[in-house]
Amino acid sequence: MRFYFIGNRRKAYLLSLILIGAGLLSLAIFGLNLGIDFTGGTVLQFNLGEDVSMEEVEAALEPYEELEGAVVQVIQGRDLSGEPTEEGLIIRGPVMSEERRMALISDFRDRFPEMTGDDLRVESVGAVIGAELTRQALLSLLVAMVAIVAYITFRFEFKFAVATIGGLLHNVIVVLGIFSILQMEINVPFVAAILTVIGYSVNDTIVIMDRIRENIKHRKRKEYAEVVNDSINQNLMRSINTSLTTLFVLIALLFGFHYFIGSLDLIVFVVALILGVVIGTYSSIFIASPLWLNLQEVNLSLSRRRKAA
Amino acid sequence: MKKTFNPGRFLVLVLLCLLILVSGYYAFQNAADREEGIRRGLDIAGGLYVLLEAVETGDQEVDDEAIDRAIAVIRNRVDELGVAEPVIAPQGDDRIRIELPDLDDVEQAREIIGRTAMLTFVGPDGEEIVTGANLTRARAERQPEMSPYPFVSLEFDREGAVLFEEATREYFGEPIAIYLDDEKISEPVVRAVITDGQATIEGRFDFEEASQLALLLRSGSLPVELRELESRLVGPTLGQRTEEIAASAAAIGLVLVLFFMIIYYRLAGIIAGMALVFYISMVLWALTYLPTTLTLPGIAGLILSIGMAVDANVIIFERIKDELRSGRTIRSAMESGFQRAFPAILDANVTTLIITVILFTMASGPVRGFAVTLFIGIICSMFTAIVLTRILLRLALKSGIIGSGAYVGVKI
DSSP states (O other), X not given: OOOOTGGGHHHHHHHHHHHHHHHXXXXXXXXXXXXXXXXXXXXXXXXXXXXOOHHHHHHHHTTOGGGTTOEEEEEEEEXXXXXXXXXXXXXXXXXXXXXXXXXHXXXXXXXXXXXXXXXXXXXXXXXXXXXHHHHHHXXXXXXXXXXXXXXXXXXXXXXXXXXXXXXXXXXXHHHHHHHHHHTOEEOHHHHHHHHHHHHHHHHHHHHHHHHHHHHHHHOSSOOHHHHHHHHHHHHHHHHHHHHHHHHHHHHHHHHHIIIIIOOHHHHHHHHHHHHHHHHHHHHIIIIIHHHHHHHHHHHHHHHHHHHHO | OOOOOOHHHHHHHHHHHHHHHHHHHHHHXXXXXXXXXXXXXXXXXXXXXXXXXXXXXXXXXXXXXXXHHHHHHHHHHHHHHTOSSOEEXXXXXXXXXXXXXXXXXXXXHHHHHHSOOOEEEEOTTSOEEEEGGGEEEEEEEOOTTTOSSOEEEEEEOHHHHHHHHHHHHHTTTSBOEEEETTEEEEOOBOOSOOOSSEEEEEOSOOHXXXXXXXXXXXXXXXXXXXXXXXXXXXXXXXXHHHHHHHHHHHHHHHHHHHHHHHHHHHHHHHHHHHHHHHHHHHHHHHHHHSSOOBOHHHXXXXXXXXXXXXXXXXXXXXXXXXXXXXXXXXXXXXXXXXXXXXXXXXXXXHHHHHHHHHHHHHOOTHHHHHHHHHHHHHHHHHHIIIIIXXXXXXXXXXXXXXXXXXXXXXXX
């Protein structure tokens, strides 16, 4: 079985351009839904030990004016046997001082006597830290890309590096775009997820590049389009199998976090990885490898023209 | 080519597989232990993380000394809580990072850290004499010609000197207790009436102990204001539940991966499964015995690496299939399959390693833990794929249980 990936590359380019365009548009208009790690703020998560109405919660929060506009969310977890546990409560709001947070907790204790003592999370991040983390995240993305270009240029050649980075940027923009469209809240672990997506897509692309490099060496007539197409085909089962095995575990994790814990932070992390694996596999076949071919052809026609002149 | 069955080799193969399974079992048992096993980050074990910033007050600027004093105060309080492995460390020029894992009462801990240091000198009748506000200097000194023991010299301001003179007159020959917050840090006996506000505390301490005492005294006298930049508090139950779910998800994912590999690659799939079990136990051992901390993103990274660890095996097996299809014997297909797969495995993994190193250097907190975990995962997966899979496949070949391509899932 052989597929003509290279022959269909224009369609793939078009699809990806649409995805990137939609993603960039959404990023420009709606931006990302940045969590407290980036913007600063307070998150309080309690297990009230009983099912309470939203009115009761709102009444309890009433004296805390600084929490006006805070998002209050009920989460439903389950224990390992699948039985629903008590409902949990997540409150996301602007930065609160330590005294006020402690006062709020003891207020809640008085109002909801069933509230458990050790099943809680209280996080508060100042705006300064948020800005620092954002800068840190962007900088580490940049440094990672430069390092990857350097390594691939050293081990392969510059054109491979450009094609790989092309695929990588494609993946990052599409994943960010999807998160912008879905408006899922992102926090620091998301940065780790994006870097893993980068790692995965580079990993996936390099294995194909390795084939291309090898096949060029072993062929006398250098029909590049054919070489690239063969390399992708030879590598196809590996691409599919590896992404499948990775997806198996990730989907198990997604299900576990969603069904049993119901907390969004972890789900976001896993969703980013799943998107990254799917898009990464797609792009190394349909974007990065054909991109290298295009670069190679441009290079060849340039040198031919130079010779003619 | 017809292979004859070699019972000796087959036995070695079976024993090796059993060894892997047993070591996997123990690695898991070992790692799962909450006390002795893998060190869990605050987001799993529960605990408190606080980042404080020292702010200049009217008469005290923020310098290294001021940060040291503030740290001494916090350490003093945290010791009272009896936390197993507290981290209280300076970060940058004017920040203090506090990490307290495994706390029973996280809220109490947060409250204690936040208080301003309070130094008081108290007479034997419980009467307060002076506070740290009147203490201007405290220093460890040594005068070998007079005494073999170092001492701590104190200096009070004018108001303090007057108060202290009265007290030393009143309590002559009696002890005066010095409290930092609620803890007694020293209880010297008055041996002279101090009229000039210059006192010394003598005792049988070495210079380090004297310095520590002087530091505590200064801490209570010249506190800098500490402002909270970041605070994360996680109750132990929440963290434990998350860990249980993640571990179960990992187990289910692992079973799915093994199932898939065996269906697709047959006998080679079983060998890849063995390699995977060995890989996981290696990672667990490494995480248990290296000074690392496992965070929630770290667990996710670990689970992701299970999927990716199979990748090297997939690359190798696909290569072997290619070689078989081009007409090689199974033995030479295997060897050249390994050889040809190697550059791809190396380059693909090195780039991911580069990313983990960048993450480790630039990030902090849970993301850093994630980088360490992923780094360990990649190193272990390369080792198992390149070394262990090869050993197992060769053994399987020599024992005669792999006779043709059918055993790696190739139809010829």
